[in-house]
Structures are given as structure tokens and as C-alpha cells.
Amino acid sequence: MSISSYIKEIGRGAAGARSLSAEQAQDLMAQVLDGSVSDLEIGAFAIAMRMKGETAVELAGFLAAVHERCVPIPSDRPVVMLPSYNGARRLPNLTPLLALRLAQEGARVLVHGPIQDPKRVTSAEVFHDLGLPVAQGVKDVERAWARHEPAFLRIDALCPSLARLLDVRWVLGLRNSGHTIAKMLDPVSGARGLRVCNYTHPEFGQLLAQYAQAEGADMLLLRGTEGEPVADARRLPRMDLTLRGVPHPALSCAPQEGALAQLPVLPRENDAATTALYIQSVLSGEKPAPAPLERQVELLMGALAAMQDEALAPSA
The missing domain is CATH 3.40.1030.10 (Nucleoside phosphorylase/phosphoribosyltransferase catalytic domain)
Structure with missing residues (x-):
């Protein structure tokens, strides 16, 4: 699996970056958390989101993925x-x-x-x-x-x-x-x-x-x-x-x-x-x-x- 398609959207810089839907954000975070992507991709994701900043919709998607993996x-x-x-x-x-x-x-x-x-x-x-x-x-x-x-x-x-x-x-x-x-x-x-x-x-x-x-x-x-x-x-x-x-x-x-x-x-x-x-x-x-x-x-x-x-x- 790969998150390169997501990095392509969020990694275009502060002016050109595009936000993800809740479903896309959830899938991206799920792959990151499950370790199904490379360390290089995780680093690229971290830097790209740091530059772009999260939206409320992306936060909801990220949280959904994390909550699925939390101990209740x-x-x-x-x-x-x-x-x-x-x-x-x-x-x-x-x-x-x-x-x-x-x-x-x-x-x-x-x-x-x-x-x-x-x-x-x-x-x-x-x-x-x-x-x-x-x-x-x-x-x-x-x-x-x-x-x-x-x-x-x-x-x-x-x-x-x-x-x-x-x-x-x-x-x-x-x-x-x-x-x-x-x-x-x-x-x-x-x-x-x-x-x-x-x-x-x-x-x-x-x-x-x-x-x-x-x-x-x-x-x-x-x-x-x-x-x-x-x-x-x-x-x-x-x-x-x-x-x-x-x-x-x-x-x-x-x-x-x-x-x-x-x-x-x-x-x-x-x-x-x-x-x-x-x-x-x-x-x-x-x-x-x-x-x-x-x-x-x-x-x-x-x-x-x-x-x-x-x-x-x-x-x-």
C-alpha cells in the first residue's frame, strides 16, 4: 500500500496544497498507524501536514482511524x-x-x-x-x-x-x-x-x-x-x-x-x-x-x- 497519492495532494506547499476528505484522511492515518507505508512516506506526511495545517474535516478522519486502534x-x-x-x-x-x-x-x-x-x-x-x-x-x-x-x-x-x-x-x-x-x-x-x-x-x-x-x-x-x-x-x-x-x-x-x-x-x-x-x-x-x-x-x-x-x- 502507499499514501503517495495523498502526499501529492497535501504536499504542494502552503498555497497549492489541497485538503483531504474525512474518508481520505481516515485511510491515510490508518495506513500510517498500521505501519503499512515506508518511513520515508511517514516523514513526508508529517512535514506536508505541518506545512499545510489540518482542517476540521481532516481531524475528524484522523481521529476516526486512531479511535479504531485505541484501547476502549x-x-x-x-x-x-x-x-x-x-x-x-x-x-x-x-x-x-x-x-x-x-x-x-x-x-x-x-x-x-x-x-x-x-x-x-x-x-x-x-x-x-x-x-x-x-x-x-x-x-x-x-x-x-x-x-x-x-x-x-x-x-x-x-x-x-x-x-x-x-x-x-x-x-x-x-x-x-x-x-x-x-x-x-x-x-x-x-x-x-x-x-x-x-x-x-x-x-x-x-x-x-x-x-x-x-x-x-x-x-x-x-x-x-x-x-x-x-x-x-x-x-x-x-x-x-x-x-x-x-x-x-x-x-x-x-x-x-x-x-x-x-x-x-x-x-x-x-x-x-x-x-x-x-x-x-x-x-x-x-x-x-x-x-x-x-x-x-x-x-x-x-x-x-x-x-x-x-x-x-x-x-x-
Whole structure:
């Protein structure tokens, strides 16, 4: 098999490239994930899509192929999904704190991502230093939920073929469409998944919003912290919620404007051990939780409540 016909369409440069249909995108990604094409073709695909940029239709096709190859995570109630693929570079990685605060409020939470990154502090490393085991499969996820804890599932256990595509980054030096798709995964079966998707560029945020509305997704969109799905502890970002693709302004918030009155108390270092100690002090009440993070918890819990109300409402 070959994806050369697809590369011919998407590889014509920023001005001449043509977008794929959902069916074409699904077939292309399926071949890439199944390893039925050469390394040269995978590299060409990664560079071509990086130059062209994905459309909402292509994202839907790519996701369909990935979801077919994901391990399904069964649940009898909605799950908040926190894709953690960037880690900490300068600021503490507070995705584990967000996950734990949601779990404290009674939410079922699934965090997924890589175990290590040579240049970042991953959520998996913070989970480890918090004494929370990294899940190796579905049974471990279920055990974490039974303990009323968030579950961290490594991406190579959730979707091994996607993990291999993510690793192409270490050869090419660039992220690829796999990294975009990883942040949009919904592997939950038997219940709805509430995806928390972050963006760093406004254009990508608009693309994700288009996808959510077209595909009827449950999604909280925000400009995350260094690529993580957690609100910046220093300033409240804009957060937009859609349920079944419909925007919910009452469960969204505008960004904080103007000068900051005061900065939150954050650890000076961002290593995993220091971050874990800080998170423990917040959870115990010794230190206050960052206000933007608490606002994010409030919106997500409100979204889960709305989803529950929809489930209980009599059908017309």
C-alpha cells in the first residue's frame, strides 16, 4: 500500500496544497498507524501536514482511524479527559493538581500522555512523586477510579500505534498531526467523554471549536499552560464549553484583563518532586489553590452536572 497519492495532494506547499476528505484522511492515518507505508512516506506526511495545517474535516478522519486502534476505556458515567503531552518547561506542571481537585469533587478523571520527555517535566513524573501509580491498562484505570483517584494512562498502553507516530518527532525534530490528535482523544466507551483541549495559537482554538461543533463533541477549550490542559495559575484564560457541539456561555468564562493585583504563591522550581510537594500542600489546605484552576474545576463540574441532567431528561 502507499499514501503517495495523498502526499501529492497535501504536499504542494502552503498555497497549492489541497485538503483531504474525512474518508481520505481516515485511510491515510490508518495506513500510517498500521505501519503499512515506508518511513520515508511517514516523514513526508508529517512535514506536508505541518506545512499545510489540518482542517476540521481532516481531524475528524484522523481521529476516526486512531479511535479504531485505541484501547476502549469502559465507564458507566461521564469522564473528564486531560491530555497531557507537553509537560512543564518553565512553570510547574499543574495538570495533576487539576486532576486531583476534580477527583476530590467527585469527577471521574482520565489523564493520558507520555511517561518521559527529555526536556520537560511530565505529568507521569509528578503522579509518580505523588505516590499515584501510572496505569498500564484498563484494570489499573478502574482501580484508580475505585479509589476515587484520577487515573494516568500512558499513551503507549492506550494506543501503541499512535505512540509510535508521536516518537517520529525525535527523528524529524518537529511535532506532527499525531500530537494534535492525541490531545483530542476520546477513548471512553459506554459514557460520554468531556475533553479538555488546550491551544497555544488562536487559529488552532478556532479549528478545535469548528471540530467540536461539527462533530457534536463535549469539549472545554482554553489556552493552556505551556501546552498543558490546565488554566494558567497567574491569569484566568478564556474558557469555552460545548456540549454535544452546542456552545454553553453559562459554563464558559472570559479572560482576565488588566494588571494582576497579586501573583499566586507557586514553587520556585518546576521539577517533579517540588511540584508534587506543592500539590500536596494545596490539597491539604495548607496553601490556596490558584484561582484560575479553581474556576476551571467549577466549569468542568458544572458541565458534568449538565451532562447528567441531559441523561436524566425524558426523551421527547
